[in-house]
Amino acid sequence: MYLAKIYVTYKPSILDPQGEVIKSALKRMDYSGIEKVSQGKYFEVKFNARDVDAAAQIVESFTDALLINQNTETYRYDLTLVTDEVKAQ
Amino acid sequence: MYLAKIYVTYKPSILDPQGEVIKSALKRMDYSGIEKVSQGKYFEVKFNARDVDAAAQIVESFTDALLINQNTETYRYDLTLVTDEVKAQ
Numbered sequence: 524m525y526l527a528k529i530y531v532t533y534k535p536s537i538l539d540p541q542g543e544v545i546k547s548a549l550k551r552m553d554y555s556g557i558e559k560v561s562q563g564k565y566f567e568v569k570f571n572a573r574d575v576d577a578a579a580q581i582v583e584s585f586t587d588a589l590l591i592n593q594n595t596e597t598y599r600y601d602l603t604l605v606t607d608e609v610k611a612q
Numbered sequence: 613m614y615l616a617k618i619y620v621t622y623k624p625s626i627l628d629p630q631g632e633v634i635k636s637a638l639k640r641m642d643y644s645g646i647e648k649v650s651q652g653k654y655f656e657v658k659f660n661a662r663d664v665d666a667a668a669q670i671v672e673s674f675t676d677a678l679l680i681n682q683n684t685e686t687y688r689y690d691l692t693l694v695t696d697e698v699k700a701q
Contacts, residue, residue, distance in 0.1 A: 530654050532654070548678055549678065552677065554673075555660075556661065557657065557659045558658040558659055559656075560655065560657050562654070562655055563656070564652070564654060565651070565653060566634075566649065566651055566652070567648075567649070568646065568648070568649050570643075584643075585641070588641065589634065589641065590634070
């Protein structure tokens, strides 16, 4: 079983209105020194795959197909092998 | 300058309808072996702070105050010291 953690952000050229709103709000709340805020999406997906190469291929395939808008968003991901709980004897 | 990467997820006891919808969609798209999907939010915040302890305190303070709903959500974060570009002579 693999756990993929997928971080989706806007491409650098794309305006991030939510990030700008949060930045303004922080300023109003007297947090000074805030330089930049960006908001993205975060997914955790647990799934079965034959090996780590197959797992990477599956993640890239379904992220491109379903999780991101390829025109405006980009992503990176971590992949962790999750073992079932080992029971003490 | 510090860069905080903040990962917001639902608390384990809270239903994650978006995650469930994505899981069903993946099943319909013939991805088999998907065990669990959860969707959260991801923030990147660049800001100035005196030192790493001050930076951690600032992140926790504004995340609690603005970025999460403390009733339903929880979060973790990474903190990176970002240096200005070093110019070649």
